[in-house]
Every structure is written in structure tokens, then in C-alpha cells.
Amino acid sequence: MTPLLSVQGITKRYGAHIGCADVSFELFPGEVMGIVGESGSGKSTLLNCLAGHVRPDTGAVIFDTRADGPRDTVTMSEPERRMLGRTDWAFVHQNARDGLRMGVSAGGNVGERLMAVGARHYGDIRDTATDWLERVEVDAARIDDRPTTFSGGMQQRLQIARNLVTGPRLVFMDEPTGGLDVSVQARLLDLLRGLVRDMGLSAIIVTHDLAVVRLLADRLMVMKSGRVVEAGLTDQVLDDPQHAYSQLLVSSVLQV
Amino acid sequence: MTQYNFAYLDEQTKRMIRRAILKGLAIPGYQVPFASREMPMPYGWGTGGVQVSAAILTPEDRFKVIDQGADDTTNAVSIRTFFERTAGVATTTATSDASVIQTRHRIPEEPLTEKQILVYQVPIPEPLRFLEPRESETRKMHALEEYGLMHVKLYEDISRHGHIATSYAYPVTVEGRFVMDPSPIPKFDNPKLGDMAAIQLFGAGREQRIYALPPYTKVVSLDFDDHPFEASKADHPCGLCGAEESYLDEVIIDDAGGRMFVCSDTDYCERRQAAGHVGKLGGKDAA
Ligand SMILES: Nc1ncnc2c1ncn2[C@@H]1O[C@H](COP(=O)(O)OP(=O)(O)OP(=O)(O)O)[C@@H](O)[C@H]1O
Ligand SMILES: [Mg+2]
Ligand SMILES: [Zn+2]
Numbered sequence: 001m002t003p004l005l006s007v008q009g010i011t012k013r014y015g016a017h018i019g020c021a022d023v024s025f026e027l028f029p030g031e032v033m034g035i036v037g038e039s040g041s042g043k044s045t046l047l048n049c050l051a052g053h054v055r056p057d058t059g060a061v062i063f064d065t066r067a068d069g070p071r072d073t074v075t076m077s078e079p080e081r082r083m084l085g086r087t088d089w090a091f092v093h094q095n096a097r098d099g100l101r102m103g104v105s106a107g108g109n110v111g112e113r114l115m116a117v118g119a120r121h122y123g124d125i126r127d128t129a130t131d132w133l134e135r136v137e138v139d140a141a142r143i144d145d146r147p148t149t150f151s152g153g154m155q156q157r158l159q160i161a162r163n164l165v166t167g168p169r170l171v172f173m174d175e176p177t178g179g180l181d182v183s184v185q186a187r188l189l190d191l192l193r194g195l196v197r198d199m200g201l202s203a204i205i206v207t208h209d210l211a212v213v214r215l216l217a218d219r220l221m222v223m224k225s226g227r228v229v230e231a232g233l234t235d236q237v238l239d240d241p242q243h244a245y246s247q248l249l250v251s252s253v254l255q256v
Numbered sequence: 257m258t259q260y261n262f263a264y265l266d267e268q269t270k271r272m273i274r275r276a277i278l279k280g281l282a283i284p285g286y287q288v289p290f291a292s293r294e295m296p297m298p299y300g301w302g303t304g305g306v307q308v309s310a311a312i313l314t315p316e317d318r319f320k321v322i323d324q325g326a327d328d329t330t331n332a333v334s335i336r337t338f339f340e341r342t343a344g345v346a347t348t349t350a351t352s353d354a355s356v357i358q359t360r361h362r363i364p365e366e367p368l369t370e371k372q373i374l375v376y377q378v379p380i381p382e383p384l385r386f387l388e389p390r391e392s393e394t395r396k397m398h399a400l401e402e403y404g405l406m407h408v409k410l411y412e413d414i415s416r417h418g419h420i421a422t423s424y425a426y427p428v429t430v431e432g433r434f435v436m437d438p439s440p441i442p443k444f445d446n447p448k449l450g451d452m453a454a455i456q457l458f459g460a461g462r463e464q465r466i467y468a469l470p471p472y473t474k475v476v477s478l479d480f481d482d483h484p485f486e487a488s489k490a491d492h493p494c495g496l497c498g499a500e501e502s503y504l505d506e507v508i509i510d511d512a513g514g515r516m517f518v519c520s521d522t523d524y525c526e527r528r529q530a531a532g533h534v535g536k537l538g539g540k541d542a543a
Binding site for chain 1: 402
């Protein structure tokens with residue numbers, strides 16, 4: 001089986017400082033990979049390298065494209081990479097404001113990706129937006145309201161709808177439940193789990209929260225100081241961590 | 257007026273502007289940056305258009321200035337006077353007699369010819385500005401033809417008003433490539449942009465951009481399949497000349513708040529009246 005994503009030796013430095021170093025892994029279709037690690041361990045840097053937001057210093061990110069099979073997204077042209085960014089890839093930001101257009105209605109936010117790939121029938125776009133709002137449990141009557149009038153949890157669900165509407169194959173998420181109340185987090189996690197299963201999505205989820213990976217991730221990578229110190233099946237890593245740092249991480253000491 | 261070079265700007269500046277114009281003509285709809293100069297008038301007065309006119313005028317030209325369709329507003333008069341003084345060119349109010357027409361907010365009703373140039377004053381040249389304030393990003397969007405946002409804008413219009421409510425500065429696609437802001441002309445004028453015999457030049461002074469449509473360029477107004485573009489106007493004939501097909505302004509005609517619709521293109525209206533066309537209120541208002 002061809003991996004959907006094959007990450008080979010990704011390194012990104014900020015000057016002399018290491019963002020992430022020599023990260024390699026494969027992600028297969030339908031798989032969810034969790035990335036955990038303390039603040040500053042390089043999770044976001046790695047995710048941004050994979051999603052084409054940051055150019056790594058070395059390494060390759062081979063994505064199995066629909067049209068041409070496996071391609072290195074680091075070296076492909078910017079137009080091609082941006083096209084992937086609004087079709088086959090989705091990116092869910094921790095802060096919904098970074099992933100939404102706050103001056104545009106909920107319907108317009110969801111419809112943007114459709115229009116970006118050529119949808120030109122207003123009625124159809126609106127129907128699809130309505131459908132997606134319902135799928136993420138936002139009242140469809142709010143379709144013409146701006147996200148500024150939404151709660152944090154609603155904004156995050158809207159961001160998810162806006163990203164998934166074009167049926168991407170790979171979703172990048174950076175702390176998707178961060179900054180939300182615990183009860184709101186739980187509901188969002190349930191929703192994400194349902195969507196991932198129903199759509200057969202592949203995903204890479206960065207988080208501080210071990211409960212999030214326990215619920216969503218098939219496999220887990222533990223990062224420390226920019227490097228992957230342990231990787232394996234989620235339950236295995238969480239229940240029987242091998243690396244001293246992973247042990248510390250799963251022990252109550254770091255689980256604040 | 258010997259203290260000025262012909263048409264105020266020095267020759268080097270004019271050459272720089274002409275290069276921007278030629279580049280604009282070579283890449284229809286593409287916004288060419290240029291080093292805008294201070295002009296002896298405020299920005300709101302169309303310094304972009306004035307600089308373009310200054311760069312293309314020759315002593316043989318006959319110059320016309322229209323502001324919202326009229327030749328006699330303060331803005332139109334002062335720009336016309338500026339070039340009478342600094343270039344000594346002949347001026348006219350007759351569309352068909354002019355070789356260069358500088359305009360704000362309208363395209364003349366009378367079809368233009370290959371012997372004419374239409375210069376638009378542009379306040380905001382960037383059609384994507386409404387939803388994407390970052391210049392670095394809009395430039396990239398143009399380069400990569402990422403124009404989905406333009407339809408988001410129209411989508412928002414329909415969701416809010418039930419139809420595309422944008423009625424001025426209605427965005428167009430030029431030759432199937434660049435999305436362009438046609439300046440704040442009414443969308444009624446949009447169909448005239450395409451396939452026009454005259455050269456069309458757009459100058460934005462404060463924003464330092466020039467763009468252009470060479471003659472007979474394909475220009476298409478953006479829309480949705482189920483909300484097609486419509487070049488609408490007030491559904492009346494002109495009260496003065498009876499014209500059915502011209503763009504109309506609503507004007508107050510007496511102290512009692514009486515109103516009537518008249519051609520916004522005053523030259524067009526006067527010509528029709530001179531040729532004997534009379535609208536319903538033509539006689540009454542003629543005094
Ligand atoms: N733009 C930048 N310029 C310089 N250094 C950076 C930049 N972004 C990140 N870093 C550094 O790279 C390292 C990894 O940062 P990164 O943001 O990837 O960590 P993280 O694991 O996502 O942390 P957090 O959990 O706090 O979000 C840190 O030491 C950080 O200070
Ligand atoms: Mg981070
Ligand atoms: Zn008239």
C-alpha cells in the first residue's frame with residue numbers, strides 16, 4: 001500500500017535554534033497520527049512544514065496526489081502546493097480566528113473553498129453550506145451570521161466545516177481543542193471522531209492533551225527538543241512508554 | 257505658463273508613466289505599479305487619471321473631462337482648466353469631438369472609436385481588497401489566478417440582499433485572466449468595457465497603480481449561474497430627452513420635492529434634445 005504521506009528527514013532551524021530535526025514517518029490512508037510533546041518541542045513547526053506553510057531546510061514530504069501519484073510537496077511549485085492546500089488538504093488552527101474570515105458570514109466561510117475550486121451556482125453552494133453546518137452541529141438558521149457572533153466552540157466547528165467541505169484527504173490540526181472549555185472540548189472531540197470515521201479521513205493532530213490522542217489517534221509520536229523520541233501505536237505508547245521523557249509525559253506529573 | 261513642462265509633468269516622469277501604460281496594455285487587467293507624483297490637487301480629485309492624461313496628451317489632442325457623466329462639476333471643470341493652462345490643449349464637452357476623455361464614474365453613452373482614449377480615475381484599484389487586506393497576498397492571488405474570494409463577495413451580497421447588490425465597481429474578468437475593478441462606474445456601464453474600440457486606461461494616484469484595456473478586449477462581469485449579471489438602470493425614460501437606453505440620475509426639480517430622471521451623460525442628453533427629442537418634462541424644465 002502506498003502511504004498517503006511519507007515524511008523523510010524533515011529539519012527546520014530558526015537560525016542556530018532547532019525547530020524540528022530529522023523527523024521521518026509514514027501515514028497511511030485513513031490513519032490518524034497524534035503528535036504530543038511539551039511547549040516548544042517543535043510540534044507546530046513540524047506540522048507547518050508538512051502542510052507547506054513553512055519550508056523545511058532539508059527533507060522531503062511525499063504526498064500521494066490524486067492526479068500524479070507520490071510527489072514531493074516541498075519541491076513542487078507554489079501554485080501546485082496552494083492548490084493542494086484548498087483541495088486535498090485541510091488545516092484546522094487552534095485559534096478559529098486564524099482559520100476563519102471573521103468579516104464573512106458562516107455560509108460564505110463554508111462556501112469559500114467550493115468557490116475557489118470553481119463552484120458557480122449560488123443555490124448549490126448554499127445547500128452544501130447548510131448541510132455542513134448541520135453536520136458540525138451549528139444551527140443552519142445561523143448561516144448568514146458572522147462568526148464574530150459565535151461562541152468559541154461554534155467558531156471551531158465552523159472552521160472544521162469550512163475545511164472539510166471539499167472532501168480533503170488529509171487534515172492537519174494544531175491544538176484543535178485548545179483554549180476551549182472542557183465540556184465544549186468533549187463535544188468537539190466527539191464530532192471530530194465521527195467525521196474522521198465517516199469520511200475515512202487521514203489526519204495529523206498536534207496537541208498537549210493526551211485525552212485527545214487517546215480518543216482520536218491510531219498512532220502517536222512524542223517530540224522533545226525538536227526530535228521524535230518515541231513513536232508507536234497510541235495505546236502502546238500511552239500505556240507502556242519506553243522513553244524516559246514519554247514516561248514523564250504520561251505520568252501525572254506533566255498531565256496538568 | 258512657461259514655468260511648467262507641457263502638461264505639467266516633466267518628460268522623465270511622463271516616460272515612466274508611459275512605460276507603465278504600455279505594460280498595462282500588454283497585460284490587460286494587470287495592475288502595474290508606478291511612482292505616482294504629487295499633483296497640485298487633492299488625491300480625491302483623480303490624480304491617477306490626471307497623471308495618465310498628462311503622459312499621453314499631445315498638443316493636437318482635444319480633451320474632455322466628465323465627472324458622474326457631467327462636464328460642468330467643479331472637479332471636471334478644474335481638471336479641464338488644469339490641462340488648458342498647462343498643456344494648452346483644446347477642450348470640448350462633445351464626446352465625439354474628443355480624442356482623450358478623462359472620466360470619473362461613467363462611460364459615455366455614445367460609442368467610442370479607435371481614435372479615442374478613455375482615462376479613468378480610480379480610487380481603489382484592487383478588487384480583492386474588500387476581503388483580503390494584505391497586499392502581498394492579493395498580489396499572489398492575482399499571479400496564481402486564485403479568484404474564489406471574488407465570488408465570496410458576491411455570495412455575501414446575495415445572502416444579505418437576495419440578489420447581487422453590488423451596483424458600482426462591479427468586478428470583471430479580463431480576457432479570461434485577470435480580475436479587475438472597473439473603477440466606480442455603475443454596473444450599467446460594464447457591458448461597454450468589453451470589445452470597446454477605444455483604448456481604456458485606469459490610473460490610481462494614491463495607490464500608485466495603472467492598468468489598461470486595449471481595444472476590443474474581452475471583459476466579462478462576474479456572476480453565478482443562478483444569479484446572472486444584469487446591467488440594470490432606473491426603469492424610466494429620460495425626462496428631458498426621452499432616451500430609453502441611457503443611464504439616469506434622479507434629480508430634484510422644485511422646492512416641493514418633485515423629482516425626475518434625466519440622462520447622467522449631459523452631452524448625450526443635450527445632443528438628443530438639440531436633435532428634437534423631447535421627454536415628458538422636457539418643455540417644462542427647458543427654462
Ligand atoms: N518563527 C520562529 N522563529 C524563531 N524560533 C521559532 C519560531 N517558531 C518556533 N520557534 C522555536 O522553535 C521551537 C519549536 O517551536 P514550536 O512552535 O514548533 O513548538 P510547539 O511544540 O508547537 O510549542 P507549543 O506547544 O507551545 O505550541 C521553539 O523553541 C520555538 O521557540
Ligand atoms: Mg504549537
Ligand atoms: Zn436625456
